Amino acid sequence: xxxxxxxxxxxxxxxxxxxxxxxxxxxxxxxxxxxxxxxxxxxxxxxxxxxxxxxxxxxxxxxxxxxxxxxxxxxxxxxxxxxxxxxxxxxx
Numbered sequence: 020x021x022x023x024x025x026x027x028x029x030x031x032x033x034x035x036x037x038x039x040x041x042x043x044x045x046x047x048x049x050x051x052x053x054x055x056x057x058x059x060x061x062x063x064x065x066x067x068x069x070x071x072x073x074x075x076x077x078x079x080x081x082x083x084x085x086x087x088x089x090x091x092x093x094x095x096x097x098x099x100x101x102x103x104x105x106x107x108x109x110x111x
Contacts, residue, residue, distance in 0.1 A: 030069075039065070 034040060043061045046052055079088060 034065075 039061070043057060046057045046061075047054055076088075
């Protein structure tokens with residue numbers, strides 16, 4: 020149960036304010052758009068990408084030690100954060 024909560028919180032926080040959420044927000048602003056339809060379509064898209072990522076992660080774990088994958092993901096997140104921070108500092 021603790022692992023499920025950790026996954027939920029990590030994904031929830033990662034998704035807040037990202038470009039996917041802005042896209043959903045923009046679709047929902049359209050008067051002709053069904054708000055339930057936008058929510059369902061966005062949810063299905065997230066579920067589909069999550070299933071794909073889970074399957075790929077499972078396959079990768081058979082060929083690459085999961086610890087190395089965690090390190091690579093951590094480095095990737097730090098690089099993305101550094102690039103975002105540098106671009107913000109350049110704009111200031």
